[in-house]
Amino acid sequence: MTGRDLVVLGTASQVPTRHRNHNGLLLRWDGEGILFDPGEGTQRQFTLAGVPPRRVHRICVSHLHGDHCLGLPGMLQRLALDGAGQVVSVHFPASGLPYVERLCDASIGRYQPVRLDPIPLPAPASAAAPDVPAVPVASQAPHLVAEGPPLRITALALDHTVDCLGWRVEEPARRHLLPDRLAAAGVAGAAVGELLASGRVQAGGTTVTLEEVSEVRPGLAVAVVMDTRACDAAVELARGVDLLVCEATFLEGESFLAADYGHMTAREAATVAREAGAGRLVLTHLSARYPSPDGHLAEARAVFDDVVVAEDLAVIPLMAAGQA
Amino acid sequence: MTGRDLVVLGTASQVPTRHRNHNGLLLRWDGEGILFDPGEGTQRQFTLAGVPPRRVHRICVSHLHGDHCLGLPGMLQRLALDGAGQVVSVHFPASGLPYVERLCDASIGRYQPVRLDPIPLPAPASAAAPDVPAVPVASQAPHLVAEGPPLRITALALDHTVDCLGWRVEEPARRHLLPDRLAAAGVAGAAVGELLASGRVQAGGTTVTLEEVSEVRPGLAVAVVMDTRACDAAVELARGVDLLVCEATFLEGESFLAADYGHMTAREAATVAREAGAGRLVLTHLSARYPSPDGHLAEARAVFDDVVVAEDLAVIPLMAAGQA
Numbered sequence: 001m002t003g004r005d006l007v008v009l010g011t012a013s014q015v016p017t018r019h020r021n022h023n024g025l026l027l028r029w030d031g032e033g034i035l036f037d038p039g040e041g042t043q044r045q046f047t048l049a050g051v052p053p054r055r056v057h058r059i060c061v062s063h064l065h066g067d068h069c070l071g072l073p074g075m076l077q078r079l080a081l082d083g084a085g086q087v088v089s090v091h092f093p094a095s096g097l098p099y100v101e102r103l104c105d106a107s108i109g110r111y112q113p114v115r116l117d118p119i120p121l122p123a124p125a126s127a128a129a130p131d132v133p134a135v136p137v138a139s140q141a142p143h144l145v146a147e148g149p150p151l152r153i154t155a156l157a158l159d160h161t162v163d164c165l166g167w168r169v170e171e172p173a174r175r176h177l178l179p180d181r182l183a184a185a186g187v188a189g190a191a192v193g194e195l196l197a198s199g200r201v202q203a204g205g206t207t208v209t210l211e212e213v214s215e216v217r218p219g220l221a222v223a224v225v226m227d228t229r230a231c232d233a234a235v236e237l238a239r240g241v242d243l244l245v246c247e248a249t250f251l252e253g254e255s256f257l258a259a260d261y262g263h264m265t266a267r268e269a270a271t272v273a274r275e276a277g278a279g280r281l282v283l284t285h286l287s288a289r290y291p292s293p294d295g296h297l298a299e300a301r302a303v304f305d306d307v308v309v310a311e312d313l314a315v316i317p318l319m320a321a322g323q324a
Numbered sequence: 325m326t327g328r329d330l331v332v333l334g335t336a337s338q339v340p341t342r343h344r345n346h347n348g349l350l351l352r353w354d355g356e357g358i359l360f361d362p363g364e365g366t367q368r369q370f371t372l373a374g375v376p377p378r379r380v381h382r383i384c385v386s387h388l389h390g391d392h393c394l395g396l397p398g399m400l401q402r403l404a405l406d407g408a409g410q411v412v413s414v415h416f417p418a419s420g421l422p423y424v425e426r427l428c429d430a431s432i433g434r435y436q437p438v439r440l441d442p443i444p445l446p447a448p449a450s451a452a453a454p455d456v457p458a459v460p461v462a463s464q465a466p467h468l469v470a471e472g473p474p475l476r477i478t479a480l481a482l483d484h485t486v487d488c489l490g491w492r493v494e495e496p497a498r499r500h501l502l503p504d505r506l507a508a509a510g511v512a513g514a515a516v517g518e519l520l521a522s523g524r525v526q527a528g529g530t531t532v533t534l535e536e537v538s539e540v541r542p543g544l545a546v547a548v549v550m551d552t553r554a555c556d557a558a559v560e561l562a563r564g565v566d567l568l569v570c571e572a573t574f575l576e577g578e579s580f581l582a583a584d585y586g587h588m589t590a591r592e593a594a595t596v597a598r599e600a601g602a603g604r605l606v607l608t609h610l611s612a613r614y615p616s617p618d619g620h621l622a623e624a625r626a627v628f629d630d631v632v633v634a635e636d637l638a639v640i641p642l643m644a645a646g647q648a
Contacts, residue, residue: 015402016368040398041365044340066401066431070394073430074364077390078339102426106397107390108486162432 004029004220004318006243008310009045011284013249014067021045021312022067023285025245027169027222028055029151034169035059035075036224042071043078049313054084058146062226063164064096072103079112087113091145091155093163094118119143119165121157140233148172156237158228160262166228166237171219181213220318223278226285229259230268238276242321245310246272247285251295266296270303279321284310328353328544328642330567330606332634333369337573337609338391345369345636346391347609349569351493351546352379353475358493359383359399360548366395367402373637378408382470386550387488388420396427403436411437415469415479417487418442443467443489445481464557472496480561482552484586490552490561495543505537544642547602550609553583554592562600566645569634570596571609575619590620594627603645608634
């Protein structure tokens with residue numbers, strides 16, 4: 001399977017609404033499927049999206065609040081029922097292990113086999129005594145979750161009310177042949193194969209090297225930043241990504257709630273995208289208090305151009321920044 | 325609050341479909357709310373049905389297969405979030421206690437306080453050695469779940485692949501005044517109050533007794549019979565009820581599957597209703613293999629007249645049999 005996109009399964013914060021299910025994001029990257037934060041009802045959202053659940057190979061749970069994890073048992077039962085076969089890796093903050101274990105044995109029946117990957121987090125700044133300087137979040141070493149091929153996945157601790165992880169998914173930089181330079185050098189047909197195999201080829205009475213007719217381009221990158229206050233780690237995760245999916249629970253009018261409950265406003269999310277030099281920003285995890293996403297769009301667009309508000313069952317293609 | 329009805333929250337078997345969520349039934353009986361089998365997504369179905377979750381005072385879990393219980397954590401979190409206040413009784417087969425305990429602590433956050441009521445089941449017939457006569461299910465004494473006012477709730481073990489309970493909810497018989505007899509006896513106004521208070525009153529030169537101008541009518545009764553093969557216990561639970569909600573996973577063409585997986589066909593469910601002398605039959609828990617409910621309706625109506633197939637978000641009024 002080829003194709004890379006993000007299937008939006010749910011976009012609600014805390015409580016679902018008529019139009020927004022609890023969280024759920026499926027990142028399809030050629031044959032790989034990474035499910036982020038399966039909230040309650042995620043299994044059915046696959047059906048409504050027309051996507052078979054067995055596309056899931058890996059599940060990343062940002063934290064163990066119910067709206068980000070209560071769909072895990074249903075997904076693991078469904079994968080077993082559908083005969084998916086693969087062992088599914090489940091990544092989550094280590095302090096959440098007792099919850100994940102209970103979720104993996106929550107009802108009678110067969111569950112897809114899992115490889116549990118509890119990720120230890122640095123002590124959060126908020127846990128430090130007031131007179132002890134907090135370790136700056138930016139000084140965290142990214143936790144290596146998976147090293148491709150095809151993908152490298154890293155995680156950083158965010159700044160929520162409980163241990164919470166943000167994710168960065170990227171492919172390695174790759175060399176791309178440049179058709180105009182190939183043509184100018186007179187390299188075509190079988191000579192291209194020789195060039196790729198040996199790094200050089202004779203053409204037009206001279207030696208053409210691979211470096212002369214190609215360039216190295218960075219791979220695509222995606223960041224998923226769920227429940228957190230604005231923080232350096234969010235910016236680090238999103239640094240230069242093509243797509244940033246970011247929580248934006250509140251608007252600036254409720255910034256005091258955002259601070260209290262460990263969330264971002266739409267403006268803060270857009271500021272993270274701008275500081276990180278992200279390509280496109282997708283806002284999600286909207287509080288049910290807002291009847292329309294218009295406020296989020298307006299607030300974010302004042303800071304960052306390429307922004308959309310995620311809607312349930314939308315499919316967002318993943319492409320290099322600037323190609324949209 | 326007055327009014328009695330059944331809010332259908334979900335009607336799927338095993339896997340949800342576009343139009344059928346996992347199980348969920350809310351019986352509203354004046355101020356009481358009894359939730360049966362909260363499958364995954366039940367919390368959101370309340371929102372779609374326009375019913376506040378805090379209407380739930382009691383939760384009856386027939387058995388611990390995921391499609392009947394994975395919505396429990398979300399409901400208990402939602403009740404706490406909404407400030408419902410009440411301690412919620414949760415009734416379930418005793419062998420399911422470890423699962424219920426995990427469901428009540430499945431993610432970080434506050435859960436509505438619960439009173440767990442594990443109900444011991446007689447050893448199922450299928451567990452008996454082949455040469456030992458199974459204890460007939462009909463010989464079970466009903467388990468008293470709750471004794472009103474206003475309601476009496478009893479349970480009987482059904483015949484599924486795992487321990488499973490069916491439920492009967494009924495109100496006590498009550499004396500009703502008969503307006504035509506009151507008028508014939510010349511009892512009106514303040515005399516009615518005296519009649520009710522003392523059991524007799526003077527009217528038209530004679531003594532009129534309460535018994536002469538009233539009759540005792542049985543209270544309304546409802547049975548909820550989920551995952552089971554046809555069995556005596558299902559008939560006992562449904563004996564003379566005004567409304568029987570009954571699983572009908574399969575059609576007769578798949579009766580071999582029904583037998584293997586411990587379920588009923590639509591014809592079998594209708595036969596239970598007929599043998600029990602039920603008023604109205606509501607079929608639910610339909611297998612996703614059937615694209616339309618027409619087969620279920622036709623098969624059941626050949627055996628029993630007053631039958632409907634439950635559809636998600638339908639509200640079915642509860643009234644005495646024959647008053648529909």
